[in-house]
Amino acid sequence: MRWGRVGSxxxxxxxxxxxxxxxxxxxxxxxxxxSEQRLEQIAHIRKYYAELHRxxxxxxxxxxxxxxxxxxxxxxxxxxxxATPQSLPRKYRSYSREAxxxxxxxxxxxxxxxxxxxxxxxxxxxDEIIAFNxxxxxxTGTAGWIAGWLKHHxxxxxxxxxxxxxxxxxxxxxxxxxxxxxxxxxxxxxxxxSTDGKRITVHxxxxxxxxxxxxxxxxxGHELAHANLGHIDKRIFNAALGWVGGTAIDVGILAGGISTxxxxxxxxxxxxxxxxSVNFEREADYVGAYYAARAGYDxxxxxEVWRAVGLSHPDSIRLASTHPITAVRFxxxxxxxxxxxxxxxxxxxxxxxxxxxxxxxxxxxxxxxTSDYAHSLERHSFSSSGNGL
Numbered sequence: 001m002r003w004g005r006v007g008s009x010x011x012x013x014x015x016x017x018x019x020x021x022x023x024x025x026x027x028x029x030x031x032x033x034x035s036e037q038r039l040e041q042i043a044h045i046r047k048y049y050a051e052l053h054r055x056x057x058x059x060x061x062x063x064x065x066x067x068x069x070x071x072x073x074x075x076x077x078x079x080x081x082x083a084t085p086q087s088l089p090r091k092y093r094s095y096s097r098e099a100x101x102x103x104x105x106x107x108x109x110x111x112x113x114x115x116x117x118x119x120x121x122x123x124x125x126x127d128e129i130i131a132f133n134x135x136x137x138x139x140t141g142t143a144g145w146i147a148g149w150l151k152h153h154x155x156x157x158x159x160x161x162x163x164x165x166x167x168x169x170x171x172x173x174x175x176x177x178x179x180x181x182x183x184x185x186x187x188x189x190x191x192x193x194s195t196d197g198k199r200i201t202v203h204x205x206x207x208x209x210x211x212x213x214x215x216x217x218x219x220x221g222h223e224l225a226h227a228n229l230g231h232i233d234k235r236i237f238n239a240a241l242g243w244v245g246g247t248a249i250d251v252g253i254l255a256g257g258i259s260t261x262x263x264x265x266x267x268x269x270x271x272x273x274x275x276x277s278v279n280f281e282r283e284a285d286y287v288g289a290y291y292a293a294r295a296g297y298d299x300x301x302x303x304e305v306w307r308a309v310g311l312s313h314p315d316s317i318r319l320a321s322t323h324p325i326t327a328v329r330f331x332x333x334x335x336x337x338x339x340x341x342x343x344x345x346x347x348x349x350x351x352x353x354x355x356x357x358x359x360x361x362x363x364x365x366x367x368x369x370t371s372d373y374a375h376s377l378e379r380h381s382f383s384s385s386g387n388g389l
Contacts, residue, residue: 042099045092048187049100051207053111055185056081058216058295059200060113062224063178065295069228076150076175079116082107082129087142106130106163107142121160121171128163147182150175181227183220191312193389195223197232206389209312214297215305218333221288221295222389229287231280235272242272277322281389285329289336290352299340303333323389 060079067074084107085096096102100110106128112118123129129137133153138145155175162169181200188203195201200223210216226232246268250260293299310317310326317326324332343350 038095042095045096045099048204049110051204052081052185053113054213054216055183055202055207055220056111057113058213059183059220060116060178061295061297062217062220062291063181064176066221066224066228066291067178069224069291070179070181071228073180074177075147075180076153076155077116077178078118078150078173078175079113080109080118080123080129080146081111082109082137082142082146084108084139084142086140101126103128104139107137107139109162117173117175121173123160123162123171123173124164126164130161130163130168132158132160134159134161151180179224179228181224191309193219193223195226195232197227200224200227209308210305211308212302214292214299214302217292217295217297218285218288218299218302218305219389221291222284223288224291225284225287226280229280229283231284235277235280238275239269239272242268242270242275274322278320278324281323282328282332285324285332286336287352287354289333290340290350293340294350299333299337302337303330306330306333 056079060077063070064077083096083100083102085093085102085104087107088096088102092099100108102108102110107130109118109123109125109127109129112123112125131137132146132149135149153175155177157172157174160171160173162171181195181198184199184201185207186201186203189205190203191205191209193200193202193206200220202219202223206219207216210219243265246264246266247262249264249268250262253260253264289299289302292302306326306329310330316323319325320328339353340350
């Protein structure tokens with residue numbers, strides 16, 4: 001206790017002698033601050049769900065147009081997102097009604113993809129959606145319940161009970177099949193997107209960077225290509241192979257009486273992760289461009305997104321470790337767009353030439369040291385769980 005009091009006294013003396021502002025700051029009305037904070041929160045949630053609508057729209061088109069490449073991992077989709085305050089993150093609940101006009105009693109539609117089954121059935125944002133085929137839609141975990149229900153019932157037509165302006169009505173929705181991989185949209189200032197093979201995560205900073213939906217389709221198509229081409233499993237296999245080789249060296253040295261602490265195994269595992277990593281990324285860019293084209297997006301000028309990435313992260317212009325430099329990605333996408341345009345002129349199917357990436361040689365990275373940008377990509381795109389842009 002004695003030393004605690006002495007310590008507190010020392011801290012008080014130090015703080016008393018610390019530098020402080022010299023301006024006479026105006027007194028602030030706490031109510032005005034709270035009111036402004038609420039306005040900013042409302043603006044944020046509206047912005048978030050507007051961006052989510054954009055991501056959902058592009059993702060819906062990509063998943064449904066490329067279902068054949070998902071190797072049977074498909075589910076029924078209707079292009080609708082509904083929520084209640086209870087189903088939103090806790091930080092959004094207190095002002096969700098004011099921001100999105102939600103009710104606590106029934107899920108409210110907050111996003112409908114244009115030309116989707118939900119849109120064609122006449123459902124619009126603001127509709128309260130009550131039941132599918134007589135099964136009440138829960139007010140918690142609403143989005144997950146709808147996805148699970150559709151996965152179980154497939155593409156069979158369903159009767160949806162909705163309420164609009166106090167009037168109940170029933171509409172028929174005809175789901176379509178698409179790749180089952182879900183999209184996770186997160187608010188983050190990291191310009192990245194990634195996949196662990198089970199879901200795709202898109203960061204808000206990357207969505208802001210994409211000036212057109214075609215560029216966003218390129219991003220989402222890239223991640224879907226990673227999943228469909230099995231890049232995650234291949235990198236895990238390469239890492240395991242490297243670890244086995246390095247561990248064999250560790251054991252051999254240990255037999256001579258010297259312990260390495262598994263250093264060779266660890267380093268060879270890292271080398272295994274990096275093996276073919278740049279070409280995996282180029283392959284995902286290549287196939288992802290085809291996915292965007294199949295979904296009906298015009299690829300003219302989409303390569304500009306890589307110039308935007310380069311301006312946002314200048315190190316990515318000249319340094320590479322696990323990903324190509326932005327100049328490589330820019331030039332490749334332009335060439336792929338020309339390849340796709342040529343196939344269209346000749347009425348050929350839009351099928352990627354998968355041997356293309358095996359035949360091409362990838363320029364060596366200009367530095368063995370990973371830049372801050374590359375570190376960011378590795379941290380957010382692949383540990384043992386994911387591949388990112």
